[in-house]
Amino acid sequence: MIDRRSLLRTGTAAAAGALGAASLSSPAEAAEPASRTGGHPADPDPTAGVTRTLLQEHPSPAAGWEAVQTLVQIPRHKESGRHSHPGIEVGYIIRGDVLMVFDDRPPLRLRTGDPFFIPNGVIHNARNVGTVTTMMLSTYVVDETKPLVTTYP
Known part of the structure; x- marks a missing residue:
């Protein structure tokens, strides 16, 4: 697990490296062509x-929760890595094309606009399948006592 306070203070490639410690979800996926996985x-x-x-970052009206808003940038052929959040994520694709892959449901293709x-605790991975660096605005309402992101191999 990643400490939210550390992650939010850095907000840089170092935080992204910690966020992206996970790899593709299975050896079969890793062997698929780049067009399917989003990476090489x-x-x-x-x-x-x-x-x-x-x-x-602001306290939520509900005790023990907070609202956190981030700008996520994913370069071409890269991905966020499999992860979850201790609350909901409400997002918007500012620019780019993403294949949002879930462990428990079919993938979702998202485009600019x-x-x-993403519901509480759902494991997901945002893969840039477009031609530009994807920019996503993500707002979370999360349990303030837990890390913002938990990564999975």
């Missing part, structure tokens, strides 16, 4: 260059 098959670090920048919602 031989890429040793599919999360390199992913950044999450803290924009704002598309909103998205």
